[in-house]
Amino acid sequence: GAGVSQSPSNKVTEKGKDVELRCDPISGHTALYWYRQSLGQGLEFLIYFQGNSAPDKSGLPSDRFSAERTGGSVSTLTIQRTQQEDSAVYLCATLQRGGRGEQFFGPGTRLTVL
Amino acid sequence: GENVEQHPSTLSVQEGDSAVIKCTYSDSASNYFPWYKQELGKRPQLIIDIRSNVGEKKDQRIAVTLNKTAKHFSLHITETQPEDSAVYFCAASMIGGGSNYKLTFGKGTLLTVNP
Numbered sequence: 409g410a411g412v413s414q415s416p417s418n419k420v421t422e423k424g425k426d427v428e429l430r431c432d433p434i435s436g437h438t439a440l441y442w443y444r445q446s447l448g449q450g451l452e453f454l455i456y457f458q459g460n461s462a463p464d465k466s467g468l469p470s471d472r473f474s475a476e477r478t479g480g481s482v483s484t485l486t487i488q489r490t491q492q493e494d495s496a497v498y499l500c501a502t503l504q505r506g507g508r509g510e511q512f513f514g515p516g517t518r519l520t521v522l
Numbered sequence: 523g524e525n526v527e528q529h530p531s532t533l534s535v536q537e538g539d540s541a542v543i544k545c546t547y548s549d550s551a552s553n554y555f556p557w558y559k560q561e562l563g564k565r566p567q568l569i570i571d572i573r574s575n576v577g578e579k580k581d582q583r584i585a586v587t588l589n590k591t592a593k594h595f596s597l598h599i600t601e602t603q604p605e606d607s608a609v610y611f612c613a614a615s616m617i618g619g620g621s622n623y624k625l626t627f628g629k630g631t632l633l634t635v636n637p
Contacts, residue, residue, distance in 0.1 A: 441624070450611060451625075453624060456622055499566070508571070509571065509623060511556075513566045
């Protein structure tokens with residue numbers, strides 16, 4: 409099957425607008441993670457979903473960020489009232505629990521807030 | 523929580539030379555240490571990983587060593603080639619049991635291999 413996919417690949421928005429980023433995981437991967445990668449920086453953990461368990465939201469930088477995962481498959485990351493400092497590449501990764509531990513990354517969404 | 527430090531932030535080598543990137547971690551419960559390679563504009567991809575029950579692992583020109591006592595691990599690339607040029611990230615995680623398999627990443631090393 410296909411790997412992790414994300415859409416859109418690029419998103420340019422104006423400060424103050426809301427944006428939604430989408431992640432389609434590898435079929436059968438029950439764990440899903442969102443990371444943020446700012447220019448020249450490492451990958452910053454945002455949120456984690458595992459099956460029907462409550463998500464681990466400990467990495468979300470503010471209450472403007474939220475995410476959901478419907479039916480244990482597709483996930484959307486929503487950023488409300490975007491700020492310029494939200495500009496980054498947002499990466500989704502999925503994993504098959506019980507496997508070797510490898511996370512498979514999507515291509516990312518490059519968000520630019522003007 | 524876990525904290526991963528990675529050095530150097532940039533590394534420039536001549537083609538054919540070896541490259542070494544080092545990472546330290548803080549949480550002794552971490553037991554899984556992957557290395558990801560990210561080429562410009564591309565997604566991170568796993569190149570090698572090691573579990574805490576092993577001290578060294580090798581895959582062709584790439585090797586990783588782990589010192590659990592000192593809580594550090596290193597990536598070694600031998601006979602570097604221009605196509606090895608990329609950003610390399612180390613990470614640490616606890617896998618198994620009820621853990622969340624969450625990866626904590628280092629800030630990355632930009633490796634440039636000069637022909």
